[in-house]
Amino acid sequence: MLEAARCIVVRDLLVAWRRRSDVATALLFFVIVTSLFPLGIGAEPDLLRLIAPGVIWVAALLSCMLSLGRLFAADHADGTLEQLLLSSAPLGVIAAAKALAHWLVAGVPLVLIAPLIALQYDLPAPLYPVLALSLLLGTPVLSLIGAIGAALTLGLRGGGVLLSLLVLPLYVPVLIMGAGSVEMAAAGLAPDGQLLLLAALLVVAAAFAPWAIAAALRISTE
Amino acid sequence: MTAQSVKWFWYASPQTFYPVAGVIARWCAAAAAVLCAAGLYIGFFVAPTDAQQGEAYRIIFIHVPAAWMSMFIYVVMAFWAAIGLAFNTRLSHMMASALAPTGALFTFIALWTGSFWGRPTWGTWWVWDARLTSELILLFLYLGFMALQAAIDDRRRAERAGALLAIVGVVNVPIIYYSVQWWNTLHQGASVSLTRAPSMAATMLTGMLIMALAFWMYSIAVTLVRVRCLILENQ
Amino acid sequence: MNLELSHLSCERGGRTLFSDLSALLRGGELLRIAGPNGSGKTSLLRILCGLLSPTSGSVSWQGVEIRRLREEYSKQLVYIGHAAAVKDDLTAAENLRIACTLAGLPVSAPEIRQALEAFELADLQVRRLSQGQRRRAVLARLALSGSVPLWLLDEPYAALDAAAGRLVEELIGGHVARGGAVVYTTHQDTRVGASQVIDLDA
Numbered sequence: 243m244l245e246a247a248r249c250i251v252v253r254d255l256l257v258a259w260r261r262r263s264d265v266a267t268a269l270l271f272f273v274i275v276t277s278l279f280p281l282g283i284g285a286e287p288d289l290l291r292l293i294a295p296g297v298i299w300v301a302a303l304l305s306c307m308l309s310l311g312r313l314f315a316a317d318h319a320d321g322t323l324e325q326l327l328l329s330s331a332p333l334g335v336i337a338a339a340k341a342l343a344h345w346l347v348a349g350v351p352l353v354l355i356a357p358l359i360a361l362q363y364d365l366p367a368p369l370y371p372v373l374a375l376s377l378l379l380g381t382p383v384l385s386l387i388g389a390i391g392a393a394l395t396l397g398l399r400g401g402g403v404l405l406s407l408l409v410l411p412l413y414v415p416v417l418i419m420g421a422g423s424v425e426m427a428a429a430g431l432a433p434d435g436q437l438l439l440l441a442a443l444l445v446v447a448a449a450f451a452p453w454a455i456a457a458a459l460r461i462s463t464e
Numbered sequence: 465m466t467a468q469s470v471k472w473f474w475y476a477s478p479q480t481f482y483p484v485a486g487v488i489a490r491w492c493a494a495a496a497a498v499l500c501a502a503g504l505y506i507g508f509f510v511a512p513t514d515a516q517q518g519e520a521y522r523i524i525f526i527h528v529p530a531a532w533m534s535m536f537i538y539v540v541m542a543f544w545a546a547i548g549l550a551f552n553t554r555l556s557h558m559m560a561s562a563l564a565p566t567g568a569l570f571t572f573i574a575l576w577t578g579s580f581w582g583r584p585t586w587g588t589w590w591v592w593d594a595r596l597t598s599e600l601i602l603l604f605l606y607l608g609f610m611a612l613q614a615a616i617d618d619r620r621r622a623e624r625a626g627a628l629l630a631i632v633g634v635v636n637v638p639i640i641y642y643s644v645q646w647w648n649t650l651h652q653g654a655s656v657s658l659t660r661a662p663s664m665a666a667t668m669l670t671g672m673l674i675m676a677l678a679f680w681m682y683s684i685a686v687t688l689v690r691v692r693c694l695i696l697e698n699q
Numbered sequence: 700m701n702l703e704l705s706h707l708s709c710e711r712g713g714r715t716l717f718s719d720l721s722a723l724l725r726g727g728e729l730l731r732i733a734g735p736n737g738s739g740k741t742s743l744l745r746i747l748c749g750l751l752s753p754t755s756g757s758v759s760w761q762g763v764e765i766r767r768l769r770e771e772y773s774k775q776l777v778y779i780g781h782a783a784a785v786k787d788d789l790t791a792a793e794n795l796r797i798a799c800t801l802a803g804l805p806v807s808a809p810e811i812r813q814a815l816e817a818f819e820l821a822d823l824q825v826r827r828l829s830q831g832q833r834r835r836a837v838l839a840r841l842a843l844s845g846s847v848p849l850w851l852l853d854e855p856y857a858a859l860d861a862a863a864g865r866l867v868e869e870l871i872g873g874h875v876a877r878g879g880a881v882v883y884t885t886h887q888d889t890r891v892g893a894s895q896v897i898d899l900d901a
Contacts (some may be wrong), residue, residue, distance in 0.1 A: 248801040254788070260788040293818030308784075322748060322780025328773045374879075390632055394625045398615045407611055408629060411604040412636050416644035421649055443639070454632055457549075463625040464751050618712070 246331035247339040252288075254343035257316075263324035269351050276359045287364050295373065296422035301351050301359075302377060302420075303384065305414050309348040310388040310409070311402045313340065315460065318396055327463060337455035338448070341382075341389045349381030351463035353370070365428075372427040379440040380420040386451035388414050393458035414445060477554050478695045484689040492685035499678035505669035506579070520584040524668075527577035529676035530570045531595070533683060534602060535637075537567035542610075545627035554698075560630060561613060561636065562690035566683050568606035574599050593646035598641045605633045606630035609656035700726040700761065700848050704881060707756035709742050716727050716742055720756070724882065724895070726848065731874050732884040734899030736864040739793055741853055743899070747882060748851050760849075776841065776849040778858055783833045787826040791815055791836040794825060798840050806843055812844040828835070834858045841870045847869035848892065850874060852883040 258265055279289060281295045319343035326336050356377055359372050365373070391409035396403040421434035477480055488643035507525030526697040541563040548556035578596050579589045590596070609626055708718035716739030724730050739901040747758055749765045749772060758765045762870050765772045785794040792811050799806045815822060816834040823857060825833060838855065850871070856864050872882050 246801050246803070250796055253789070253797050254795070257786055272601065307502060320786060321780055321784035322786060324778070324780050324782070324800060325784050325798060328748060328776070328778050329801040330770055330774045331801075331854060332770055353766045387632075390628075394612060394629060395615070400615060404611055404615055407604070408608040411601050411608065412632070412642070414601055415636070415639045418643045419648040425650065439643075450635070454628065458628055461621060461628060464621060 243331045243333055246329050247335050250326070250336060251252075251343045251346070252338040254340065255346060258347045264309075265347055265351065266306050268309045268348055271308055272301050272352055272355065273359065275301040275304060276362070280362075291365060291428070292364045293445060294360060294365045294375055295369075295421040295428070297363070298359055298373065298425075299376075299380075299417050299421040300414055301419070302356075302381065303410065304419060306381065306384045306388060307406050307409065309344065309390045310385075311405060313392040314343050314396050315392075318463075325460070327459065331407065333402065333456035334456055336451040337393075337459065338452035341385045341452065341455065344389065345382045347383040349377075349385055349398050352381060353377045365424075369424055372433050373424050375437060376420045376433075376440060378424045378436065379437060380416045380446055383416050383440075383444050383447045384413060386447040386455075387416075389455045390451060392457050393462055397461040403433060416440070419443065420426070433440055476555050478555055478558070478698070480607055481555055482692055482695050485692050489685045489688035489692070492681045493690070496678050496681035496685055499674055499681060500592060503671055503675035503678050506525065506674060510669050511667045512665055517585060520581060523577050523581045525671050525675050527574060527581060528672055530577065531574040531599060532676055533679045534571040534574050534599065536603070537563050537570065537683060538602065538630075539634060540639065541567060542630040544679045545630040549624060549627045549631070554623075557627060557689050558694045559687065560627060562694060563683075564606055564610050564613075564626075565687050565690070568610065569601060570679065570683075571599060571603040571606055575603065592648070594645045598644045601640055601644070602637070605637070609633070622627070633661045700878075700880060700895065703759045703762070703848060704747070704748070707743070707746060707753045707758070707761070709746060709751075710754045711739070711742060716889050720897065721857055721863070722895065722897060724880050726878045727875055727878055728880055729742045729892075730880070730895045731893035732881040732882065732897045732899065733886070734884075738899040741898060743884065743897070744778075744851055744853050744884055746779075748774070748776055750778075755814055756779070758816075759858060775847065776851055777802065777844045777847050777853065778851045779837055779853060783808060783825075784838055785825045785833060785836055786807070788824065790824050791820050791828070792822045793838060795839055795843070796894070797846055798837075799843055802844075804843060804846070807838045810843060814839045817842055818866065831858045831863070835863050838863070838870075841874075845874065845877065845879075847880050849884075849899070850879065850881045851883060854880065854885060857884050 255300045261450040276297055279293065283289065283293075309371060314323060317326065326340075327333060329336055353374055356373055360370055360373055388405075388409050391412075394408065395405045419436045420442045426436060427433040433461065475484065499583075503525060507522055511522070513519055541560045544556045544559040544563070547553065548560060575596065579601070582591055583589055609629055612629055613622045613626040616625060703724075704720060704722045709716045720743070722730065733742055734740050742751060746753050746865070747756070750802075752766070760768060760772050764799075784792075784798070786797075789797070792808075792815060795811050795814065796806065800813075812822075817824065818839045818840065820832060820835055825836060828836065838859075841850065844850070852871075855867050855871070859867065870872040872885070875881055892900070
């Protein structure tokens with residue numbers, strides 16, 4: 243069972259590695275979106291420091307959406323999704339492995355590059371670990387919830403836009419807790435509460451989302 | 465026991481439900497009209513003018529029941545969706561699909577009247593109040609449900625995909641609500657809450673409850689009419 | 700071993716493809732599903748492997764409904780669908796190893812090399828293979844699936860040249876002789892003598 247899950251993660255990472263440019267595109271999108279905000283609202287350092295957590299988190303949400311569309315669509319198009327549905331492991335485990343692979347490819351690079359963006363926004367150094375930790379806890383939730391939407395919109399016309407409409411409202415708690423934890427820290431308060439809530443969201447999502455993804459995949463492939 | 469369960473499934477068949485729905489819809493529509501007239505009369509003519517907010521507060525007779533219904537209908541919708549997924553009953557899926565537009569309508573009314581009330585009271589059309597913001601996200605959830613069902617051509621897939629989304633949504637609604645509330649305290653938005661009307665007079669409460677009942681009847685009537693249309697469409 | 704189809708019917712897009720279809724398949728038997736394009740061959744095969752639920756009726760494996768067995772049933776079958784089911788960015792060997800691992804079949808590197816050699820495939824990235832070669836890369840899995848009792852093959856001879864067609868024929872024949880069961884669809888004339896035929900044209 244774990245053998246099958248590991249196989250999927252390795253496969254998806256290998257495919258992502260051979261198509262590095264796709265991964266780079268989503269990351270570049272994240273960087274460009276965050277760079278647009280100062281151009282839109284002015285480069286006042288105090289203002290930028292104030293909006294940095296929110297901007298970085300919103301950009302992370304959007305960047306995540308961008309890569310979600312391909313999560314199951316590529317497997318669906320070449321027929322390998324049917325083989326995943328017929329694998330020897332429970333479909334929930336397969337779904338969890340797909341979400342994990344998505345996070346490793348789309349989420350982890352955001353966590354790694356976020357401090358660089360924070361630097362551009364002149365965020366004080368003590369906030370970096372909080373920002374990184376909030377992204378580390380929050381981005382897997384984005385992958386898990388997003389995968390439900392990706393499975394539901396599989397093969398639909400206008401699937402990408404529809405996916406955003408379905409998933410972005412569900413991302414609200416992650417956005418609030420994620421950006422909120424950094425804002426708390428910026429205000430000199432302890433961000434522990436928000437980070438713990440994010441961790442709780444992650445636990446709940448990890449426990450339930452794979453089964454919802456599995457159900458959605460069955461509905462969409464029938 | 466068995467006789468009763470047989471009867472339930474008998475009503476769950478669209479063919480037998482169709483005429484029953486027609487009768488219930490007619491009675492509920494009539495009740496909605498009467499209750500609405502009574503509620504509005506109490507709200508606009510009987511209830512006293514509010515000492516702090518003047519006449520503007522009277523919008524709550526529509527606003528508060530609409531907000532109640534918007535949340536309640538989402539739960540009912542998810543309930544029917546879950547039943548539909550669990551027992552594979554067509555009628556349950558039709559109920560869920562038929563409820564969504566009414567739920568979205570009430571959400572929109574709640575937002576719209578909230579904004580009408582906000583203008584004279586807070587001096588602005590929109591405030592990022594916790595309840596208003598939650599209500600806005602709820603509207604997005606309704607629209608997402610309807611957009612997903614509209615985008616899928618295959619009827620069975622549309623019903624089941626929508627049902628799953630509704631269930632995922634209903635699990636998220638409380639999380640969204642509490643996170644938005646926490647967010648609101650962090651950012652210290654408006655301190656006045658829309659529904660915390662100071663010392664509500666008995667007539668106000670009566671008017672509001674009657675209006676809530678009227679909205680209930682309206683929702684049932686409209687939903688059943690829509691279910692009847694769906695049954696005809698699918699025959 | 701037995702696979703039982705009882706009173707299956709299937710509706711797609713408001714059209715009835717087939718109804719009240721019953722059959723019993725035992726080990727050592729070959730079932731051919733025949734019929735013109737659009738007659739529901741692929742749908743029937745997808746119902747048999749549990750990817751699609753029938754509008755009515757049921758499929759049972761060893762007397763238990765496959766809906767209740769899920770992955771326990773999946774372990775007992777190989778399904779080769781219409782689509783290639785290979786990743787363009789991976790090599791033929793990588794694709795084969797992944798397919799076998801997901802199916803719960805332990806395979807070694809030499810076994811994979813052997814299977815590919817039997818199908819005369821170089822270990823290249825799949826995107827550089829021709830349509831027929833892709834098909835071979837998928838069917839090479841059959842050479843490693845002797846221990847899996849039930850084979851469900853959608854148009855196994857499509858896009859294959861004579862040599863590869865003969866190879867698949869041999870594999871199918873060998874599997875049936877070993878006591879396995881094979882279900883396959885085709886709109887062409889058969890080459891292997893089937894013990895049962897379901898004609899969806901009728």
